[in-house]
Amino acid sequence: MSELEIDAVVFDVLGTLVDEPAGLRAGIRALDRSLDDAGTERLLSLWQRHIEREQRRIVDGERPYATTDTLDREAARLVADAAGIGDQGGGAGETGDEEADFSAAVATLAPAGRRLPPWPDTVAGLARLAERFPLIGLSNASRTALLALNAHAGLRWHQALSAEDIRTYKPDPAVYQLAVTVSGRPPERLLMVATHAWDLRAAQHHGLRTAYVSRPVGDPPAPSDRFDLYADDLADLAAQLGTLRVTT
Numbered sequence: 001m002s003e004l005e006i007d008a009v010v011f012d013v014l015g016t017l018v019d020e021p022a023g024l025r026a027g028i029r030a031l032d033r034s035l036d037d038a039g040t041e042r043l044l045s046l047w048q049r050h051i052e053r054e055q056r057r058i059v060d061g062e063r064p065y066a067t068t069d070t071l072d073r074e075a076a077r078l079v080a081d082a083a084g085i086g087d088q089g090g091g092a093g094e095t096g097d098e099e100a101d102f103s104a105a106v107a108t109l110a111p112a113g114r115r116l117p118p119w120p121d122t123v124a125g126l127a128r129l130a131e132r133f134p135l136i137g138l139s140n141a142s143r144t145a146l147l148a149l150n151a152h153a154g155l156r157w158h159q160a161l162s163a164e165d166i167r168t169y170k171p172d173p174a175v176y177q178l179a180v181t182v183s184g185r186p187p188e189r190l191l192m193v194a195t196h197a198w199d200l201r202a203a204q205h206h207g208l209r210t211a212y213v214s215r216p217v218g219d220p221p222a223p224s225d226r227f228d229l230y231a232d233d234l235a236d237l238a239a240q241l242g243t244l245r246v247t248t
Contacts, residue, residue, distance in 0.1 A: 004209060004228060006241070007185045009129060012170075012194035013139040013146070015217050017126070018116035018153050024048075027112025031105055032083050039083075046082055047075040055140065055169040065167040067142040068113065076110040113141070114148035118155065119215065125234020126156045129241070134158045138179050138192075140169045159183075171202030180206075191228070193237065197221045211237060 014020045021044060028043050029035055035043070054071050057063040080086070086102030129135060137160040139146050146162050149155075159182060163175045170176075180187050187207030194200050195218030200210040204227070211229035212221055221227060231237035 004191070005189060006133065006191045006209065007189040008134040008136055008183050008191070009241075010136045010138050010179045010183075010190050010192045010203075010208065011126075012192070012196065012199050013137050013149070013155070014116070014141060015215060016193065016195045016213060017122045017137075017155060018118050018149060019215075019217065020113070020116050021048075021217050023116035024112050027109050027115070028079060028083075031080065031085065031109050035083070043079045043082060047079050050075045050078055059169050059172050067164055068140060068145050069110075069142050072113050072145075073106065073110045076106045076112075080105045080109060111148070114145050115152050116149050118153040119233070121233040121235055123154050123156070125238060128238045129234065130156055130158070132241070134183070136161060136179055136183060136190075138170075138175065139163065140175075170199055173202070173206050176203050176206040176208060180208075191241075195219070197225055200227055201225070213237060 011017060024044055024047055025040055028040050028047075051068075051071055054063065054066070054074070058065055080102055085105040086098040126135060135156070135158050137146070137150070137155065137157045139161070140163045141149060142164045143162045146160055150157065150160060161178055161182060163169050163178075166174045166178055168174055176187070176192070179190060183190060188209060190208045191211055192200060192203035192208040193211045193213055194203070195213050195215040197212065197219045200212060204210050210227040211231060212227045213231045213233065214220075221230075229237065229240055231240060
């Protein structure tokens with residue numbers, strides 16, 4: 001702990017500060033009130049797999065860059081189709097009303113990723129940390145999506161950065177470099193906070209210090225991971241950082 005000298009804290013947003021699955025479930029259930037839990041989870045998994053796969057394809061250069069707004073619309077179409085909204089199977093009985101129902105369902109569902117609830121400790125935890133450190137949000141969400149979810153969840157930042165600014169996605173090293181460049185600090189003076197071990201590994205590889213925060217939806221560390229801090233929540237993280245000397 002005494003070896004840490006931190007000038008700013010960089011936060012992952014989706015999953016770390018907001019409960020992404022809960023927000024998407026709410027959107028899916030609103031799409032079809034008759035869905036049971038198993039059906040909802042099946043459609044949620046369909047959405048998540050699509051986003052993960054397409055972001056990875058973009059990072060790997062297999063697909064041109066597309067914002068999360070575009071990817072969310074694609075996912076919403078897949079979910080609405082799988083839910084049978086408008087019977088979009090391309091059959092001969094398809095009507096204009098069914099097409100309109102399908103389009104309306106997609107338009108309603110696609111922004112679900114902007115209406116994500118914060119974890120119970122998020123707002124107070126950010127406020128406490130902001131008293132001592134500059135806080136930087138670093139998200140794969142598009143600029144417009146990040147603005148909307150920040151407002152919806154009541155997130156407090158000194159700077160919010162979207163991977164859209166460099167037209168790629170984490171874990172591309174360029175995303176972490178964006179935080180380094182904007183902060184004006186060397187990477188070893190930045191603390192990356194996330195609930196996804198893959199995110200922290202990429203940040204660590206780029207030279208940032210790392211803090212894992214436990215969440216029910218996170219990607220837990222492997223036994224081989226060696227992050228700088230491990231916290232139960234943001235209150236625990238703030239307590240661990242409370243003794244650090246802050247430079248300006």
